[in-house]
Amino acid sequence: MSQDPPRIVIAGAGHAGGSAAAFLRQYGWKGAIVLVGEEPNAPYQRPPLSKAWLKGEATAESLALRPARFYAQQTIELRLGTRVGALDRTARQVTLSDGAVLGYDRLILALGARPRALPLPGAELAGVKALRGIADADALQAALGPGRRLAVIGGGYIGLEVAASARALGAEAVVIEREARVLARVAGHTLSAFLAAQHWAHGVEILTDAQVAAIEGEAGAARAVLLADGRRIPCDAVLVGIGAVPNSELAEAAGLDCAGGIVVDLAARSSDPAIYAIGDCTHRPLPLYGRSGRLESVPNAIEQAKQAAADICGRPPPSPEVPWFWSDQFDLRLQMAGLAFAAHEVVVRGTPDAPGFAVFHLDAEHRVLAVEAVNAPADFMAGRLLVAKQARVPPATLRDTTQPLRGITI
Structure with missing residues (x-):
């Protein structure tokens, strides 16, 4: 269903959906953008919820993905406190839980994932x-x-x-x-x-x-x-x-290809050329590893938001990124890059009984598949580059803390 001007509806106002709306404007989309979110909040960062927000060290302003004025300035319509309840691919329209019907030229599913329920007695108790x-x-x-x-x-x-x-x-x-x-x-x-x-x-x-x-x-x-x-x-x-379960029921009911998530390609396109899917709800290609899978991370949400926005706006696709993740616990900053599929050898750089070390996962040919760093940001950044280049590095070189990894000739 075509509008004048053309309209993109984004179902899900989390990190992926909010980023997609911003990238669409950045990449030159002039048509309407409607961002539909189930929560009453504009897009915000979720990782701090288990850390800074829980400890009372964050504010709503610091959590916000972008300032509140951004959406009005960029003419991005927010439909909060509602969700997409039904999808009609033939008519190219969605029905929201509040009864509103929206036509779309392109639809981006940024439906996220939900915590896996505990299927045991007592799970329904308060607390x-x-x-x-x-x-x-x-x-x-x-x-x-x-x-x-x-x-x-x-x-x-x-x-x-x-x-x-x-x-x-x-x-x-x-x-x-x-x-x-x-x-x-x-x-x-x-x-x-x-x-x-x-x-x-x-x-x-x-x-x-x-x-x-x-x-x-x-x-x-x-x-x-x-x-x-x-x-x-x-x-x-x-x-x-x-763990978490991808929110793919809407896509499944509409007949889109799903396999433990909504199946997409490297442009975040689903099996329907008018529909894209991004973020935690997707089952996506992992080109560095020759397979596909589901990633739950902010970097993945942003990467797929870029993929979808670039494809819609006719821009060259962004280069595939190395999957990476982080976690903060106590005074520890954990940073991980890559996926240790088919790892053959583990190499520790530094002392693993204290913060300030990194763990490298290598395949049988000493190709760096992944790195896990604890309070070692320089080793993480260098390791991430080694993973991206699929570099082969002798284990002895990785262990040698006197040699900066940035100086390795690849």
């Missing part, structure tokens, strides 16, 4: 929380403080970040992880062991190989986590951090 938006963070913050105890189910980055923030707020924290180590699915053994030790040193109890059986309550509120081996972990609140 059992997940963390995705500002309202979630505010509710969690209210449950923390001196004399309180938080049980975190899931030893991923969100769980560890919240545990660190809980300690900063004076609460006790215990992390319950079903795998043999924390970060088992997203980090190597060296970084995992280091972070576990740091959490123990800061008073966080970590239970691994621990299977949750149920959450027990009193008067309708969570009071303990019951493990499969019979252990009972008393608590005042529970954070469930067991």
Whole structure:
């Protein structure tokens, strides 16, 4: 369905959707842009929610992706407090949850992901929380403080970040992880062991190989986590951090190709040429690794927003980027670049029993696949470049801290 002027509707006002709207204007799109968001807030940064916002160190202004005046200045229409509830690809229109119908020339699905629900007895009790938006963070913050105890189910980055923030707020924290180590699915053994030790040193109890059986309550509120081996972990609140599920139901119902996320190409195009998808809801190519997958990160959201905006505006596609991530816990700055698929060897640069080291993951030909850095920004930046260039570097060279990595001849 064509409008005069042409219209782009962006479904989802998170980091991906907000960035796409801005890039469209930056790249020269003159038509209408409507940004639809389920939350009452204009696009904001989510990573600080588990850290600075939870600890009371951030403001709504510092969290905002762009100043409030930006959207009016760029003639970007915000439709907040509503969501796209139905998609008619034939008519090229979407129906919002408030009943409004919008036609589109191009549609960008920036639907994000939602916390995976805990399918166990007691998950519905008061005090059992997940963390995705500002309202979630505010509710969690209210449950923390001196004399309180938080049980975190899931030893991923969100769980560890919240545990660190809980300690900063004076609460006790215990992390319950079903795998043999924390970060088992997203980090190597060296970084995992280091972070576990740091959490123990800061008073966080970590239970691994621990299977949750149920959450027990009193008067309708969570009071303990019951493990499969019979252990009972008393608590005042529970954070469930067991991963995220892509919000791809709208796309699936509309008949778009989906496979654990909305399938897109390197221009963020879906199987419908008028529809793009970006951010956490997508299953995208990973050209450096010869495969595809789903990435949950701000850098990925921004990269795909650029891809979609460039394609719509007829600009050359941006160069594929190295996937990268970060996390802040206590006084530690973690920076990771690349994906350790088919890693054959692990090389540690520096001393892994203290901050200021990096871990490199190499394939059988000593090609740098990924780097994990702790308070080592120079090694992270150099490692990220090595990953991008698919550089082959002798392990001895990586271990030699007397030689700056920036000086390596590739």
